[in-house]
Amino acid sequence: MNTVAVHPRVRAVAWWPRLAAVVAAIVLWWVLTDLVAGPQSLLREFGPQHVPGAITGLFDRGVLLPDIAVSMWRLLVGLLIAVTVGVPLGLLLGLHAATESAVAPVVQFLRMISPLSWAPIAVALFGIGHQPVIFLVAAASVWPVVLNTAAGVRAIDPGLLLVARSFGATRREQLTSVILPAIRGPVQTGFRVGLGIAWVVLVPAEMLGVRSGLGYQILNARDQLAYDQVMAVIVVIGVIGFVLDSLARAALDRR
16 A cells, blocks of 8 residues: 655644644633632632642652553443443344334433433442443443444445355355444444543543542542642543544544
């Protein structure tokens, strides 16, 4: 496959607007929390100038990296469950129009419920710990996988399946050789959308009585009135979310 070389200067120019936007956002953040806020305003504690020191303090206390690791583990397990459940269900709905028509009201009803609405039920069923958080992450991310998988199956050219049948391919061979390769893109798109939703849901889910994770660390810092640490954890959450989405987007661009 031929590739076109991109001059380093072109790449540098492409990054300038993004860098300028980031700098402008930080300056606006500083203006609002330092210049606009009154001298006694609590808003001053959330200024960008406090974030580096707060992050360093969290590192020195040895809590930030373990909390990041726990949050990432819960996220990955929840996403794994969502993919394990979502892809087969999406295949079923995409391959069987009658089944999709029958269960469509149930699917639409369930997917429109906020995942956090299940929090009391999750805690009642699983207790306090990893399980309810993982359940909420999976409940948040499963529907994009289901819907994109089903849409990918419906978009397959029927001629491909006819050709496979004409060569005597079994249903299993049609699935592995035609359907699954054809829906790889939609499944990856569903995974990326589900990843973003799961990351947003993960943080409030970690405020359900667990004693680890980034969501817990926000509550812990708030209870200590360490608002600079609250802001620092929020920044860390945003950075990690940006990195995760960038990795997912890069995987999609390579397909």
